[in-house]
Amino acid sequence: MKTIEAIQEEIVEEFSLFEDWMQRYEHMIDLGKSLPLIKEEFKTDNYIIKGCQSKVWVHAALEDNKLNFTADSDAIITKGIIAILIRVFSAQHPKDILSANTDFIDQIGLKEHLSPTRANGLVSMIKQIKMYAVAFQTQLN
Amino acid sequence: MFDVNLLRKDFPILSREVNGQPLVYLDNAATSQTPKQVVEVISDYYYRYNANIHRGVHKLSQEATDAYEKARATIQKHFNAEHPYEIILTAGTTESINCVASGYASLLKKGDELLISALEHHSNIVPWQMLCEKTGAQLKVIPMTLQGTLDMEAFDTLLNYKTQLVFVNHVSNALGTINHIQEIIEKSHAKGAKVLIDGAQASPHIKADVQALDVDYYVTSAHKLCGPTGVGMLYGKSELLNLLPAYQGGGEMIATVSFEKTTYAGLPHKFEAGTPNIAGGIAFGAALDYMNEIGFEVIAKYEAELLAYATTALEKIEGLKIYGEALEKTAVISFNVGSIHPYDIGSILDQMGIAVRTGHHCAQPIMDFYKIPGTVRASFSFYNTFEEIDLLEKGIRRAVAMLQ
Numbered sequence: 001m002k003t004i005e006a007i008q009e010e011i012v013e014e015f016s017l018f019e020d021w022m023q024r025y026e027h028m029i030d031l032g033k034s035l036p037l038i039k040e041e042f043k044t045d046n047y048i049i050k051g052c053q054s055k056v057w058v059h060a061a062l063e064d065n066k067l068n069f070t071a072d073s074d075a076i077i078t079k080g081i082i083a084i085l086i087r088v089f090s091a092q093h094p095k096d097i098l099s100a101n102t103d104f105i106d107q108i109g110l111k112e113h114l115s116p117t118r119a120n121g122l123v124s125m126i127k128q129i130k131m132y133a134v135a136f137q138t139q140l141n
Numbered sequence: 142m143f144d145v146n147l148l149r150k151d152f153p154i155l156s157r158e159v160n161g162q163p164l165v166y167l168d169n170a171a172t173s174q175t176p177k178q179v180v181e182v183i184s185d186y187y188y189r190y191n192a193n194i195h196r197g198v199h200k201l202s203q204e205a206t207d208a209y210e211k212a213r214a215t216i217q218k219h220f221n222a223e224h225p226y227e228i229i230l231t232a233g234t235t236e237s238i239n240c241v242a243s244g245y246a247s248l249l250k251k252g253d254e255l256l257i258s259a260l261e262h263h264s265n266i267v268p269w270q271m272l273c274e275k276t277g278a279q280l281k282v283i284p285m286t287l288q289g290t291l292d293m294e295a296f297d298t299l300l301n302y303k304t305q306l307v308f309v310n311h312v313s314n315a316l317g318t319i320n321h322i323q324e325i326i327e328k329s330h331a332k333g334a335k336v337l338i339d340g341a342q343a344s345p346h347i348k349a350d351v352q353a354l355d356v357d358y359y360v361t362s363a364h365k366l367c368g369p370t371g372v373g374m375l376y377g378k379s380e381l382l383n384l385l386p387a388y389q390g391g392g393e394m395i396a397t398v399s400f401e402k403t404t405y406a407g408l409p410h411k412f413e414a415g416t417p418n419i420a421g422g423i424a425f426g427a428a429l430d431y432m433n434e435i436g437f438e439v440i441a442k443y444e445a446e447l448l449a450y451a452t453t454a455l456e457k458i459e460g461l462k463i464y465g466e467a468l469e470k471t472a473v474i475s476f477n478v479g480s481i482h483p484y485d486i487g488s489i490l491d492q493m494g495i496a497v498r499t500g501h502h503c504a505q506p507i508m509d510f511y512k513i514p515g516t517v518r519a520s521f522s523f524y525n526t527f528e529e530i531d532l533l534e535k536g537i538r539r540a541v542a543m544l545q
Contacts, residue, residue: 021160021492022492022543025488025489025492025543026543029543029544053483053484053499053500053515054482054484054485054514055514074482074514075482075484075485076481076482076485076544077484077485077488077489078482078484078485
């Protein structure tokens with residue numbers, strides 16, 4: 001099992017191959033296509049992430065002490081962003097998710113998505129993933 | 142002679158780059174850019190005569206007071222108010238609306254009706270909902286048509302002798318529709334209702350004459366018309382403003398204060414508690430001077446050309462649908478392409494240095510009406526060019542190719 005850091009490095013390397021923003025965005029859009037989709041029944045307000053201009057739903061389930069995430073969004077770029085986050089944080093132990101940093105976002109040239117404007121939800125998505133980790137970590141204790 | 146390239150030199154921000162590309166600023170309905178002439182007025186105030194107004198006997202205070210009151214007179218003249226004291230300087234449109242709404246809390250009773258349009262910005266919806274909760278008055282909504290205009294037949298039916306207040310924006314921020322406010326005002330007055338017009342979106346394009354309109358309240362913000370943020374106007378007929386209770390307590394708005402009884406100052410100071418945004422007020426006047434120098438008729442003519450050019454260009458893009466097709470509209474195009482989320486298009490355009498607005502534009506009821514999550518909105522100003530519209534068209538085509 002790869003560590004969070006290892007996956008992050010992998011993604012940074014992947015993105016470093018691209019020369020311009022268009023290729024980065026195209027790659028991100030492609031990543032969105034491989035997102036493990038949330039079940040339709042969870043696409044409700046309970047699973048929606050507030051603070052995004054587009055709709056994002058994230059669900060988490062614990063299996064063998066590891067958290068597995070599924071998600072979806074009605075916007076393609078947002079779907080790509082959440083896909084990247086899920087690739088990093090899925091199948092990880094809640095306490096590893098809690099201690100992980102997210103500096104890699106900056107390194108893959110998606111820094112503008114980190115600005116705390118109301119339009120984008122990256123900050124809220126990371127917060128929500130960490131909230132799930134807190135909740136399940138409490139269960140494990 | 143209107144020369145857009147010459148005018149653009151007044152706006153240093155327009156020559157900056159965004160994401161390595163020349164900025165194409167098409168979010169003018171959210172806020173307009175500020176010309177050097179206005180910025181210089183602000184710095185001149187702070188460098189030369191920064192002082193609190195209306196109180197000081199010293200020279201700086203007198204100069205600041207004179208400049209502030211001169212700005213009020215400029216605003217009065219621009220909107221053709223009868224008296225300078227009918228112009229209340231506020232923090233902006235939202236505060237102006239809240240000032241009136243809070244005043245009516247003591248003037249309305251249960252059973253009264255308020256009539257609002259389906260095209261309103263949230264800031265012209267929420268204060269009235271709060272007012273209704275407080276007073277038991279009822280909020281009724283003038284519905285909109287698919288074209289994005291107000292259903293005037295429904296308006297005639299909804300308007301009745303219980304209607305106390307009618308609120309309509311002069312121009313819809315989300316769609317650019319110019320509403321028939323003259324007709325709304327006349328019909329409302331015939332039933333004894335007062336009318337508040339939200340002019341925030343109209344002011345950069347249309348010079349409203351409050352006396353000719355016979356409007357009761359007209360509100361706007363300076364930052365929509367080349368002025369700074371944090372300052373705006375509430376125009377009200379003096380007899381109405383005199384009836385309206387004070388909004389906030391504090392300095393400036395009093396005549397005498399004792400612990401037993403405070404008497405309030407007359408207009409406009411009754412509504413201007415505390416130290417105002419002095420530099421902002423002065424710059425508001427300067428912004429109007431700047432725009433009047435160009436001329437509102439010249440601006441309207443040029444912007445209409447931009448709008449026609451952009452509409453033709455964008456309509457050629459397959460799957461692009463424009464929301465808001467009123468015959469009379471300001472230079473705003475609200476659109477979606479196929480089922481692509483507006484946020485996706487906006488994000489890609491941003492990468493190309495093109496600034497547009499995406500989302501519900503603080504007018505969720507309009508988006509609900511069209512059953513869409515939002516739109517992409519390109520809004521033009523007199524300093525935009527036809528070349529920028531070409532870049533927008535090209536940008537949308539590129540974004541669509543990536544997103545489909």
